[in-house]
Amino acid sequence: MQNPAVSTRIRRLSLVAAAVAVLGLAACGRPEPAEPTVGQQVGTAIDKAGQMASQAGDTVADAVITAAVAAELALDKDLSALKVDIQTTDGRVALHGTAPSADARDRATLLAEAVKGVRSVDNRLTVVAG
Numbered sequence: 001m002q003n004p005a006v007s008t009r010i011r012r013l014s015l016v017a018a019a020v021a022v023l024g025l026a027a028c029g030r031p032e033p034a035e036p037t038v039g040q041q042v043g044t045a046i047d048k049a050g051q052m053a054s055q056a057g058d059t060v061a062d063a064v065i066t067a068a069v070a071a072e073l074a075l076d077k078d079l080s081a082l083k084v085d086i087q088t089t090d091g092r093v094a095l096h097g098t099a100p101s102a103d104a105r106d107r108a109t110l111l112a113e114a115v116k117g118v119r120s121v122d123n124r125l126t127v128v129a130g
Helices: 004-028 038-075 102-113
Strands: 084-089 092-099 120-127
Touching (some): 102 120
Parallel strands (some): 092 120
Antiparallel strands (some): 084 092
């Protein structure tokens, strides 16, 4: 015959073990916290790097366009001595400053439009006879 104290302990331990097992199984059905996996983190980092490189590439392309437009204007006998401010954003060139004649102003537009990568030209040169 078993000791009643030992029997009570066995029952209690069995109940505790069953409760732990039930709680453990219930926790298995819960979804993991929404932490990204290492692969997802690497993918996100690659996407961000690609976006930053694209933005840097756009800035470099605009700077190249600005330099090419400035070089073309500098080769023109009427425009070379003038102070023309050239701003380029996403291939759109804006010209600010003065031109000695309407013909020179129009030539500035044509020269800028001929540069590779230029999408449009906003010629805001004012004609100042000198």
